[in-house]
Amino acid sequence: MNHTRAILTCLTSLSLLFAAGAVSAEDFANYGEAPSDKGHIGKAEYSPYLSSGYPQMVYWGDTHVHTAYSTDAGMVGNRLGPDEAYRFAKGEMVVASNGVRARLQRPLDFIVIADHAENMGLAPMIEEKDPRLLQTDFGRKISSLVYSGNYGDAYALWGQGMATRKDPLAGSEELTRSIWSRLNSAADNHNQPGVFTALIGFEWSSSPGGNNLHRNVVFRDGKQLADQVIPLSNYDTTDPEDLWSWMAMYEEKTGGQVLAIAHNGNLSNGLMFDDKTQSGKSLSRDYAERRMRWEPIYEVTQIKGDGETHPALSMNDEFADYGTWDKGSFGPEPKTPEMLPREYAREALKRGLAYEERLGANPFKFGMLGSTDTHTSLATTQEDNFFGKATPVEPSADPSRFDEKITGYLQAPDGPDITIRHYKALAAGLTGVWAKANTREAIWDAMERKEVYATTGTRMTVRMFGGWEFTEVDVQRPDFAETGYLQGVPMGGDLCSAPEDKAPNLVIRALRDPDGANLDRIQVVKGWLDSKGEVHERIYDAACSDDRAINGEGRCEQAVGNTVDIPSATYTNGIGSALLMAHWQDPDFDPEQRAFYYVRVLEIPTPRWTTYDAAFFGVDLPDDVPPTQQERAYSSPIWYSPKCDSDKTGIASAGMSSNGG
Numbered sequence: 001m002n003h004t005r006a007i008l009t010c011l012t013s014l015s016l017l018f019a020a021g022a023v024s025a026e027d028f029a030n031y032g033e034a035p036s037d038k039g040h041i042g043k044a045e046y047s048p049y050l051s052s053g054y055p056q057m058v059y060w061g062d063t064h065v066h067t068a069y070s071t072d073a074g075m076v077g078n079r080l081g082p083d084e085a086y087r088f089a090k091g092e093m094v095v096a097s098n099g100v101r102a103r104l105q106r107p108l109d110f111i112v113i114a115d116h117a118e119n120m121g122l123a124p125m126i127e128e129k130d131p132r133l134l135q136t137d138f139g140r141k142i143s144s145l146v147y148s149g150n151y152g153d154a155y156a157l158w159g160q161g162m163a164t165r166k167d168p169l170a171g172s173e174e175l176t177r178s179i180w181s182r183l184n185s186a187a188d189n190h191n192q193p194g195v196f197t198a199l200i201g202f203e204w205s206s207s208p209g210g211n212n213l214h215r216n217v218v219f220r221d222g223k224q225l226a227d228q229v230i231p232l233s234n235y236d237t238t239d240p241e242d243l244w245s246w247m248a249m250y251e252e253k254t255g256g257q258v259l260a261i262a263h264n265g266n267l268s269n270g271l272m273f274d275d276k277t278q279s280g281k282s283l284s285r286d287y288a289e290r291r292m293r294w295e296p297i298y299e300v301t302q303i304k305g306d307g308e309t310h311p312a313l314s315m316n317d318e319f320a321d322y323g324t325w326d327k328g329s330f331g332p333e334p335k336t337p338e339m340l341p342r343e344y345a346r347e348a349l350k351r352g353l354a355y356e357e358r359l360g361a362n363p364f365k366f367g368m369l370g371s372t373d374t375h376t377s378l379a380t381t382q383e384d385n386f387f388g389k390a391t392p393v394e395p396s397a398d399p400s401r402f403d404e405k406i407t408g409y410l411q412a413p414d415g416p417d418i419t420i421r422h423y424k425a426l427a428a429g430l431t432g433v434w435a436k437a438n439t440r441e442a443i444w445d446a447m448e449r450k451e452v453y454a455t456t457g458t459r460m461t462v463r464m465f466g467g468w469e470f471t472e473v474d475v476q477r478p479d480f481a482e483t484g485y486l487q488g489v490p491m492g493g494d495l496c497s498a499p500e501d502k503a504p505n506l507v508i509r510a511l512r513d514p515d516g517a518n519l520d521r522i523q524v525v526k527g528w529l530d531s532k533g534e535v536h537e538r539i540y541d542a543a544c545s546d547d548r549a550i551n552g553e554g555r556c557e558q559a560v561g562n563t564v565d566i567p568s569a570t571y572t573n574g575i576g577s578a579l580l581m582a583h584w585q586d587p588d589f590d591p592e593q594r595a596f597y598y599v600r601v602l603e604i605p606t607p608r609w610t611t612y613d614a615a616f617f618g619v620d621l622p623d624d625v626p627p628t629q630q631e632r633a634y635s636s637p638i639w640y641s642p643k644c645d646s647d648k649t650g651i652a653s654a655g656m657s658s659n660g661g
Helices: 003-020 025-029 082-089 122-128 137-147 151-164 173-190 240-254 285-294 337-342 345-359 440-448 472-476 480-487 609-617
Strands: 057-065 110-113 197-204 215-219 258-263 297-302 367-370 405-407 430-435 452-455 461-467 488-490 494-496 505-511 519-529 535-544 579-585 595-603 632-635 638-641
Touching: 057 082, 057 197, 057 215, 057 258, 057 297, 082 110, 082 173, 110 173, 122 137, 122 173, 137 151, 173 197, 197 440, 215 240, 215 440, 240 258, 240 285, 258 440, 285 345, 297 452, 337 345, 345 519, 345 535, 345 595, 367 632, 430 440, 430 461, 461 480, 461 595, 461 632, 472 480, 472 505, 472 579, 480 488, 480 505, 488 494, 505 519, 505 535, 505 595, 519 579, 535 579
Parallel strands: 057 110, 110 197, 258 297, 297 367, 367 452, 494 638
Antiparallel strands: 057 430, 197 215, 215 258, 367 430, 430 452, 452 632, 461 488, 461 505, 505 579, 519 535, 519 595, 595 632, 595 638
16 A cells, blocks of 8 residues: 555544544543543553553643733734734744744743733724724724824723723623634634643733732633633623622533633732622631632732732742832722732732631632733743733833833822833743643643642743652652652642641652753742741742752752853853752641641742843843842642541542542
């Protein structure tokens, strides 16, 4: 049989299989996952990898990409739609809206296009002269402004509706439905199980008083189910509990699954992790359970600042002042110190322990991931390849690249300056997902079980497990992951009811980004609730590069150093380590105290994006941002509870399948 005939025979066979119903879309959706092994469990077979049953790969992605279909992107110059966003994420060269060519060093494995629900697709509809839009008074007025070149006035006209929460296109739901369907078609067209995952999503942009309570809603499902609803918007409600009800409606109506990712608590002015509900009620067990049912993960770092912790909250943490945005939000209200504990992830995780003790449920028991929040359609996170927050600040020598206002447009006349300019932006962040396959189902499931971690843009590999019996030998084992799942729990998991005379043991591995910087250290961040009901935190350095010793306080005896040459924006990996591993046991464990543990891994100092810009464009560096930084990763926590319940087995329940040993 010649090659042509062989190919035709294979294609014919596949066609017959599809026609006979022997191969379904679901089979391809499970690409890369082990087949069912019923009847084979416990049977010795030569190949040990037939049904590992646990995640063996970390997949990299961005859950927060905006295209021209977001009005605050498309109406300020972004001309790139979902097709360009997907092609860019897959590694193709794309021309940015300002004409600069752009490409990732390495493709991403998945993205979520999370365009704003509020008048989704307005800019493309204006450009296409959609007759349905032009039949409305608002559509004719804003289109006329755009066609005459009055772009600023057009954007301001739309902003009036957002500020007052009065939908200028109320009653035109069919417009939103058609755009939503178009976005979902693009996702299905670009979704390639086993190769690239396009998760369907949107952003619900709740902004009470201009304060950020935004959530990205992510679907496990494809277009067929997602098309059955219209995204909830800020025009409909600003209350997260209403969003959860909408999500419950979606699941009941379609049989699908959905989760939400809150972000930018640092711009919420104390509302993101508040002690009251939006309606002013005290937090209840029902509230706590529903919040974690629908919001299992939190976006802890992105372009608009880092949300792990604040130097005023973590005064003994020398790495706390990273990407700090603490002047206010998008409204006129300035930031005040009492807001900070209700804005940052570490403090929320600590306060969640106290709520669990009091309510029997933890409203802030979230895993952590990172994303960009790019409004350019380009998911760029490397410091030397940062295309900015939005099209007006895409790469150029124009002063607006650094000086464009991000916040501070609504200043109180007699209040402090709350302006934050673009040079304060971070070229961040990314999500690492430990999943069984690069599919919608596997990646979404990993998010739901919190087996994810955040980075500030680097692609360092971080893995940790917690248990009672781990030893130093386990860190070196070639079957590190299998041992971790069989003897403990991964990030996002639970330990409970400590055995007598046992303390939690963590085994941790961190590998540098293959195209990035060496590692400085591995840290364990512990939070706990004492017998008086007070919360505490402590940082332990679990591994230090360059043979630096760990002192009696559990910290590296000295800093790692700095090889950055600022004028040329270069550095060397002459310091630090490519690989760090640690076995760490809690030296201060009290089995009667609730606690959590997460890992923070720091790279050696590298040039900041503003330093790369200064070297490339020949512009001056801003005065009040450092020229170097230490990129980092934050794992999702592992929680400890003194008593077990039905959801805290203390064994490897997360990530293992029934045939995983």
